[in-house]
Amino acid sequence: xxxxxxxxxxxxxxxxxxxxxxxxxxxxxxxxxxxxxxxxxxxxxxxxxxxxxxxxxxxxxxxxxxxxxxxxxxxxxxxxxxxxxxxxxxxxxxxxxxxxxxxxxxxxxxxxxxxxxxxxxxxxxxxxxxxxxxxxxxxxxxxxxxxxxxxxxxx
Amino acid sequence: xxxxxxxxxxxxxxxxxxxxxxxxxxxxxxxxxxxxxxxxxxxxxxxxxxxxxxxxxxxxxxxxxxxxxxxxxxxxxxxxxx
Numbered sequence: 001x002x003x004x005x006x007x008x009x010x011x012x013x014x015x016x017x018x019x020x021x022x023x024x025x026x027x028x029x030x031x032x033x034x035x036x037x038x039x040x041x042x043x044x045x046x047x048x049x050x051x052x053x054x055x056x057x058x059x060x061x062x063x064x065x066x067x068x069x070x071x072x073x074x075x076x077x078x079x080x081x082x083x084x085x086x087x088x089x090x091x092x093x094x095x096x097x098x099x100x101x102x103x104x105x106x107x108x109x110x111x112x113x114x115x116x117x118x119x120x121x122x123x124x125x126x127x128x129x130x131x132x133x134x135x136x137x138x139x140x141x142x143x144x145x146x147x148x149x150x151x152x153x154x155x
Numbered sequence: 156x157x158x159x160x161x162x163x164x165x166x167x168x169x170x171x172x173x174x175x176x177x178x179x180x181x182x183x184x185x186x187x188x189x190x191x192x193x194x195x196x197x198x199x200x201x202x203x204x205x206x207x208x209x210x211x212x213x214x215x216x217x218x219x220x221x222x223x224x225x226x227x228x229x230x231x232x233x234x235x236x237x
Binding site for chain 2: 023026027030031032094095096097102105108
């Protein structure tokens with residue numbers, strides 16, 4: 001039984017988009033997959049030591065809300081922070097792992113995490129703000145692994 | 156319930172935590188030993204079936220007890236281990 005490979009390209013930096021890469025990576029690793037995640041563009045935010053990811057229903061009509069809120073109200077100051085807090089509270093109350101925990105589990109499971117050098121430079125991220133153990137690379141390098149992967153996901 | 160060597164209580168935790176915690180516990184166990192897992196996540200029933208199928212660890216029992224889901228998984232050494 002040869003080891004299967006999972007390649008994930010993580011491009012989003014909001015709270016709701018941060019869960020899928022880490023959940024899929026950690027679960028695949030638990031099932032014996034060899035996993036690598038390539039973080040690029042806003043996905044780089046997922047690598048920061050201090051995670052402060054936000055989420056908003058603004059522009060996200062698909063997001064379930066406890067009660068309907070007019071779009072203009074969703075754009076008011078403080079709404080984003082409040083919605084982020086509500087989402088985090090909901091996650092906790094439903095026993096969903098925190099992002100920090102999921103990420104730590106990925107690191108423990110030896111999921112390789114690669115930061116896209118180009119977008120690190122582009123958005124002027126400071127590599128010192130990232131967690132330890134991150135490699136830096138470009139698309140061509142990632143294709144070495146992605147090209148051989150059994151499952152390749154773009155998130 | 157058959158014999159088991161270790162217990163993992165994953166009550167209150169939802170996907171993917173029961174699987175991840177079980178994987179961690181099983182990796183630290185010797186081949187042949189049995190892990191008893193308690194979970195409240197209804198998704199864990201199917202998850203553990205898939206887990207056993209994909210990792211080669213044996214799902215000996217899957218049932219309910221006191222309103223919680225209980226599983227017995229035997230650690231089997233195979234290539235899928237890391």
